[in-house]
Amino acid sequence: MINLHYRTVFTFILLIQAAVQHTNAQSAYQVETKQPLTPMPATLWGLFFEDINRAADGGVYAEMVENRSFDFPKPMTAWETWPSNRLRDGVFLVINQSAQNAADPKYMEITTGAKDTVGLVNSGFDEGMAFKKELTYNLILRYRQLKAGIHCRAFIFDRRNHIIGHITLPLLAPADHDWHTQQMNIVPQDTAAGGKLLVIFEGAGKLDVDRISLFPTDTWKQRPGGLRADLVQKLYDLHPGFLRFPGGCIVEGNQIVHRYQWKHTIGNLEDRQMVQSIWADDVPDRQTPDYMESFGLGFFEYFQLCEDIGAEPLPIINVGMSCQFDAAEVVPVNELEPYIGDALDLVEFANGDTSTYWGRKRAQLGHPAPFHMKLLGVGNENWGPQYAEHLKLFTDRLKAKYPDVKLVNATGYSRNIPVFTYMDSVLRARKADIIDEHFYDTPKWFMDNSNRYDSYDRNGPKIFVGEYAAQSDRIGSMKNKNNLLTALAEACFMTGIERNAGVVSMASYAPLFAHVTGWQWTPNLIWFDNASSYVTPNYWVQYLFSNNKGTEVVPMTVGGKAIQGQDSTWASAVVDKEKHQLIIKLVNMSSKPSAKSIKLDAAVKSGTIITLSNTHTTIENSIANPGNIKPETAAFKAKGKNVSLTVKPNSLTLIKLDL
Numbered sequence: 001m002i003n004l005h006y007r008t009v010f011t012f013i014l015l016i017q018a019a020v021q022h023t024n025a026q027s028a029y030q031v032e033t034k035q036p037l038t039p040m041p042a043t044l045w046g047l048f049f050e051d052i053n054r055a056a057d058g059g060v061y062a063e064m065v066e067n068r069s070f071d072f073p074k075p076m077t078a079w080e081t082w083p084s085n086r087l088r089d090g091v092f093l094v095i096n097q098s099a100q101n102a103a104d105p106k107y108m109e110i111t112t113g114a115k116d117t118v119g120l121v122n123s124g125f126d127e128g129m130a131f132k133k134e135l136t137y138n139l140i141l142r143y144r145q146l147k148a149g150i151h152c153r154a155f156i157f158d159r160r161n162h163i164i165g166h167i168t169l170p171l172l173a174p175a176d177h178d179w180h181t182q183q184m185n186i187v188p189q190d191t192a193a194g195g196k197l198l199v200i201f202e203g204a205g206k207l208d209v210d211r212i213s214l215f216p217t218d219t220w221k222q223r224p225g226g227l228r229a230d231l232v233q234k235l236y237d238l239h240p241g242f243l244r245f246p247g248g249c250i251v252e253g254n255q256i257v258h259r260y261q262w263k264h265t266i267g268n269l270e271d272r273q274m275v276q277s278i279w280a281d282d283v284p285d286r287q288t289p290d291y292m293e294s295f296g297l298g299f300f301e302y303f304q305l306c307e308d309i310g311a312e313p314l315p316i317i318n319v320g321m322s323c324q325f326d327a328a329e330v331v332p333v334n335e336l337e338p339y340i341g342d343a344l345d346l347v348e349f350a351n352g353d354t355s356t357y358w359g360r361k362r363a364q365l366g367h368p369a370p371f372h373m374k375l376l377g378v379g380n381e382n383w384g385p386q387y388a389e390h391l392k393l394f395t396d397r398l399k400a401k402y403p404d405v406k407l408v409n410a411t412g413y414s415r416n417i418p419v420f421t422y423m424d425s426v427l428r429a430r431k432a433d434i435i436d437e438h439f440y441d442t443p444k445w446f447m448d449n450s451n452r453y454d455s456y457d458r459n460g461p462k463i464f465v466g467e468y469a470a471q472s473d474r475i476g477s478m479k480n481k482n483n484l485l486t487a488l489a490e491a492c493f494m495t496g497i498e499r500n501a502g503v504v505s506m507a508s509y510a511p512l513f514a515h516v517t518g519w520q521w522t523p524n525l526i527w528f529d530n531a532s533s534y535v536t537p538n539y540w541v542q543y544l545f546s547n548n549k550g551t552e553v554v555p556m557t558v559g560g561k562a563i564q565g566q567d568s569t570w571a572s573a574v575v576d577k578e579k580h581q582l583i584i585k586l587v588n589m590s591s592k593p594s595a596k597s598i599k600l601d602a603a604v605k606s607g608t609i610i611t612l613s614n615t616h617t618t619i620e621n622s623i624a625n626p627g628n629i630k631p632e633t634a635a636f637k638a639k640g641k642n643v644s645l646t647v648k649p650n651s652l653t654l655i656k657l658d659l
């Protein structure tokens with residue numbers, strides 16, 4: 001009897017549960033297009049750029065010669081003499097004049113006899129140089145002739161050492177002992193990867209060579225010495241609201257001497273003082289001792305890039321502290337003036353008119369108009385009382401002179417730990433403009449925390465989700481993948497950000513770029529080798545949110561609550577007042593299709609449906625298969641105030657409907 005009773009009750013409970021689940025699956029979502037929650041900040045979805053994983057040198061900065069100026073700590077890095085032993089013969093001699101010229105300390109002195117034919121071979125970054133058939137490449141030589149008589153030729157090779165292009169390089173500059181720059185074009189007869197450059201010196205003479213450089217001409221906007229167009233195009237396509245640069249930990253440096261100093265990154269290339277990247281040795285199993293920052297991509301180019309891709313510039317400056325995971329050096333407060341001065345001068349460089357010292361510098365570099373910088377990050381991923389103390393000094397001075405520039409302040413490397421809560425309370429008490437939060441966590445964490453900002457103070461500081469990425473394994477592991485699972489988990493979290501756009505004003509996935517063999521960190525948004533590039537499912541999620549951000553966030557609920565996990569679904573909605581569109585985003589984390597019915601307070605007409613999905617959440621893209629997973633667009637039929645659809649398994653679905 002007791003047993004029967006127990007069983008009956010148990011069966012009854014199961015039936016109720018099934019009914020509830022059934023009802024959940026079928027219960028209608030409500031979208032109130034006429035009750036906007038908040039305007040959509042134009043900056044919401046942006047980019048985090050750091051020279052990590054060869055993002056700049058060996059990446060988006062299109063220079064093909066590694067160690068072009070012999071200034072690496074080991075000056076023959078990426079170079080060989082040809083024939084191989086001529087360095088020891090004294091034909092080639094590395095001169096180090098760091099005492100006279102710290103920015104450009106080394107050059108190669110070449111002394112040849114009448115019968116000499118010698119050369120320098122550069123193997124390029126990582127897997128070697130990639131050439132495109134019949135594209136013009138600019139070979140640039142910076143040299144001075146001490147004794148005329150040397151003739152130069154240049155050859156480019158494929159990976160099997162077949163010559164695919166060559167030129168004669170008459171040295172036009174007089175033997176006047178002054179440095180000159182000469183440029184020639186070289187055109188490969190074949191497409192090749194894993195290639196090399198050889199510059200040959202013949203005949204009796206004496207020559208100093210300070211730089212040998214090779215750039216493709218198909219750079220972004222065809223700028224000489226510019227950026228890789230395939231990579232910048234991928235940024236442009238995101239229509240990012242802002243670009244944070246130059247990092248990341250490189251802002252701090254492993255030691256204070258290696259910190260990012262923007263004034264060392266502008267003007268003539270030979271004035272840009274190279275430093276070893278913090279990423280050269282920071283990741284024990286991904287050592288890249290040849291990782292140097294040449295600053296060919298420097299602050300002027302970053303501002304120009306922002307302008308090109310329509311992103312608000314968000315530079316981050318060092319706050320007188322080196323990376324707190326590394327040497328954790330702290331500049332004494334009474335020695336901070338040059339650091340604060342650099343910050344003040346940066347605002348003048350970006351925004352000052354040409355009557356100011358730094359505004360004039362900007363004009364001399366080719367941009368008389370200001371860059372209209374509105375945001376400035378003070379410190380990267382700093383924390384603790386010493387950061388709080390430095391920050392106060394920087395803030396007082398910056399606000400006194402530039403009250404309209406909004407300052408971004410850090411809360412360390414993670415959330416809800418004492419490091420974070422301390423900084424968060426300090427910054428809130430100080431009424432900081434914008435607080436930067438970082439999340440590298442599991443997909444589950446991102447799904448479970450889409451409600452994070454629901455309870456944030458609407459009248460407090462704005463939030464910048466400055467770095468985030470779902471991790472399928474530990475950071476830096478080969479198994480840590482940019483797959484559909486991590487991408488969808490981020491999409492769940494992003495519906496929460498979108499819904500809370502009244503408090504979160506900016507968000508950026510991190511890191512942005514990675515070379516397929518030269519990386520230190522996983523996962524990353526865009527991957528490349530020296531010839532090509534591909535985007536990840538995570539990129540497509542960013543793309544879909546950023547290109548469909550609308551102008552107002554509107555409520556989307558089920559049973560009066562935000563949709564964040566009920567029936568394995570996360571959702572948000574925006575209205576685009578300019579296009580008169582409603583855009584609904586639905587994430588289905590279940591491996592089954594799911595029927596949805598959506599009730600609206602306004603009639604809609606047919607539109608489009610965009611879906612990013614696959615039956616396998618482990619699916620990824622790659623250099624060989626860049627289009628394995630990408631969004632599919634189709635027409636979508638709707639009429640009136642009710643919308644029904646079945647979302648695919650493991651999917652992000654956008655429905656765009658004309659209002």
Ligand code: AHR
Nearest residue numbers: 247248249250381510511
């Ligand atoms: O995004 C990679 C690194 O993560 C950044 O350099 C740093 O800010 C964070 O620790």
